[in-house]
Amino acid sequence: MHILVVDDEPDVQSLFEQRFRREIRSGELRFIFTFSGEEALTRLEDQHSEIVLILSDINMPGMSGLELLESIRESHPMAPPLVMMITAYGDEDTHAKALSLGANDFLTKPLDFSELKQKLKDTL
Amino acid sequence: MSVASFLIVFFFINYVRKTLDTANKNVWLDQQLVYLRHFSIALLVGQMILRDSVLIRMAWPLVLFGMVLAVFKLDFFRPVRSVSISLIPFTAVSFLSTFIQLINQDFYEQFDDYLNAARFFAFVWVFALWLNNRKQEKALENERLRREQQEQLSKVTEAQKNELEVLVAERTAELRLQKEELEKALDHLKATQNQLIHAEKMASLGELTAGIAHEIQNPLNFVNNFSEVSVELVEELREESQKETLDTELVSELLSDIEQNLQKIQHHGKRADSIVKGMLQHSRTSSGQKEAIDLNALADEYLRLAYHGLRAKDKTFNAKLVTDFDASLGKINVLPQDLGRVLLNMFTNAFYAVSERKRQQPQGYEPTVSIRTQRVQKQIEIRIRDNGTGMPEHVKQKIFQPFFTTKPSGQGTGLGLSLSYDIITKAHGGTLEVISEPDAFTEFIIRLPA
Numbered sequence: 240m241h242i243l244v245v246d247d248e249p250d251v252q253s254l255f256e257q258r259f260r261r262e263i264r265s266g267e268l269r270f271i272f273t274f275s276g277e278e279a280l281t282r283l284e285d286q287h288s289e290i291v292l293i294l295s296d297i298n299m300p301g302m303s304g305l306e307l308l309e310s311i312r313e314s315h316p317m318a319p320p321l322v323m324m325i326t327a328y329g330d331e332d333t334h335a336k337a338l339s340l341g342a343n344d345f346l347t348k349p350l351d352f353s354e355l356k357q358k359l360k361d362t363l
Numbered sequence: 364m365s366v367a368s369f370l371i372v373f374f375f376i377n378y379v380r381k382t383l384d385t386a387n388k389n390v391w392l393d394q395q396l397v398y399l400r401h402f403s404i405a406l407l408v409g410q411m412i413l414r415d416s417v418l419i420r421m422a423w424p425l426v427l428f429g430m431v432l433a434v435f436k437l438d439f440f441r442p443v444r445s446v447s448i449s450l451i452p453f454t455a456v457s458f459l460s461t462f463i464q465l466i467n468q469d470f471y472e473q474f475d476d477y478l479n480a481a482r483f484f485a486f487v488w489v490f491a492l493w494l495n496n497r498k499q500e501k502a503l504e505n506e507r508l509r510r511e512q513q514e515q516l517s518k519v520t521e522a523q524k525n526e527l528e529v530l531v532a533e534r535t536a537e538l539r540l541q542k543e544e545l546e547k548a549l550d551h552l553k554a555t556q557n558q559l560i561h562a563e564k565m566a567s568l569g570e571l572t573a574g575i576a577h578e579i580q581n582p583l584n585f586v587n588n589f590s591e592v593s594v595e596l597v598e599e600l601r602e603e604s605q606k607e608t609l610d611t612e613l614v615s616e617l618l619s620d621i622e623q624n625l626q627k628i629q630h631h632g633k634r635a636d637s638i639v640k641g642m643l644q645h646s647r648t649s650s651g652q653k654e655a656i657d658l659n660a661l662a663d664e665y666l667r668l669a670y671h672g673l674r675a676k677d678k679t680f681n682a683k684l685v686t687d688f689d690a691s692l693g694k695i696n697v698l699p700q701d702l703g704r705v706l707l708n709m710f711t712n713a714f715y716a717v718s719e720r721k722r723q724q725p726q727g728y729e730p731t732v733s734i735r736t737q738r739v740q741k742q743i744e745i746r747i748r749d750n751g752t753g754m755p756e757h758v759k760q761k762i763f764q765p766f767f768t769t770k771p772s773g774q775g776t777g778l779g780l781s782l783s784y785d786i787i788t789k790a791h792g793g794t795l796e797v798i799s800e801p802d803a804f805t806e807f808i809i810r811l812p813a
Contacts, residue, residue: 248581250585250589250627250631253623253627257592257595257620257624258588258592258595298577298674300670300681301681301683301684301729302681303681327577327580327581328675328678330678332678348580348581348584349583349587349588352591
């Protein structure tokens with residue numbers, strides 16, 4: 240039950256670790272943190288079977304979250320992990336584009352962690 | 364003898380009337396002179412009829428004497444006095460001979476020849492002097508005419524001079540007007556230039572706003588998230604402290620997390636703060652005071668602002684950012700606002716170039732913008748490189764000229780690079796160079812004295 244988090248802001252890691260401290264401690268959820276789309280792809284290659292959900296930021300330097308989503312959907316068409324996109328720009332275009340590229344959900348920053356927890360509980 | 368007297372009286376009266384212009388200047392005297400002339404004619408005629416009347420013979424010297432006396436007595440006759448002098452001998456001789464004739468006819472007849480000779484010479488003398496006088500008067504008249512001509516000439520010259528002066532004054536006024544108009548135009552141009560510079564600054568600020576919003580939103584999210592989670596952590600800590608057996612490991616973990624969170628809140632708060640300050644600084648006019656600043660931090664900040672600014676406008680845009688900062692740079696003395704504008708301009712151009720190339724070549728192209736700082740000998744070198752569209756030679760030669768732009772009209776003021784060039788070379792005493800290859804790369808190299 241690994242969740243891959245992709246965000247170029249390193250502080251996202253400690254934020255998640257603290258927000259989900261109970262779940263992490265109980266072994267309910269496990270997180271893998273990567274800081275770019277490229278890094279996320281490599282981790283996906285290595286630990287593909289363990290990852291069940293990807294939480295990715297859209298706005299990142301280099302490979303963007305949407306490009307990451309596109310390449311995931313292209314390279315793993317058979318066993319797609321769940322992908323949730325996070326973005327600071329909660330506009331309709333980006334939302335539609337993310338969904339058309341095969342995103343399972345769309346969240347806007349600042350993240351509402353209780354909502355996220357609920358969604359994780361529902362989907363997993 | 365009477366004929367000679369008559370001639371003298373007649374011509375002298377004419378001479379006096381003409382010379383003194385009595386007809387106009389003294390009508391009464393003129394009248395008297397005319398009467399005298401009539402009288403002399405009557406006298407001559409009378410003498411011819413009456414033949415040697417003693418009375419008439421006596422009359423001539425008296426008339427002559429009276430004339431000479433009047434001329435010497437009255438100031439009005441002063442101009443003709445010199446000529447009258449010539450009459451004195453003739454008058455005297457006439458008087459003498461008439462007088463002798465009256466007293467002693469014999470004696471008179473005895474010396475008749477001498478007296479006649481004397482009268483003749485006196486008469487000739489009158490005419491000689493008269494002629495001489497006329498000659499002199501003619502010379503004077505000529506001199507007067509010459510003077511008059513000269514005067515006329517100088518009057519003409521004077522008039523011409525005045526005319527010229529008027530012309531010069533007109534021209535001067537015209538020139539002054541033109542000068543004032545030119546000065547006004549120059550003032551307008553200066554004002555327009557300032558407005559343009561201001562507009563350019565505001566335009567670049569406009570490009571920044573979206574980036575700034577994003578860059579502030581991010582740290583604010585962290586501040587909110589970390590403070591929320593800290594409240595949770597404190598709650599958990601309180602629950603733990605009420606338990607009978609204290610899990611010391613958990614307590615210390617919670618405490619260190621809270622501490623870490625507070626540090627992060629502070630860090631992100633400061634980040635937002637510096638962005639707002641940077642934005643204010645950017646819109647403010649330069650203080651003209653150099654400050655020691657961390658060049659790497661300034662460059663990094665503006666790189667992010669430019670990137671997010673462009674991304675906010677074009678959400679499909681993306682680029683790889685490569686930073687290679689020389690940590691040993693230390694603080695550099697620069698004009699932060701001005702240098703910030705230069706960097707922003709370079710980054711904006713770089714992102715524009717890569718996004719254009721991405722549009723032309725959507726597949727297999729990775730837009731990359733990089734910045735490198737390093738100390739080279741006694742200079743600080745900043746290299747801003749993009750792998751965008753690049754520039755042909757003829758464009759490269761013009762990019763630092765004011766109002767030159769390759770962007771579609773309305774998208775660029777064409778002042779960015781020209782202002783950047785001035786800021787680097789004039790305000791900082793540095794150099795700004797560019798190397799480029801079409802469809803390959805563009806690299807701006809800023810060198811500042813350290």
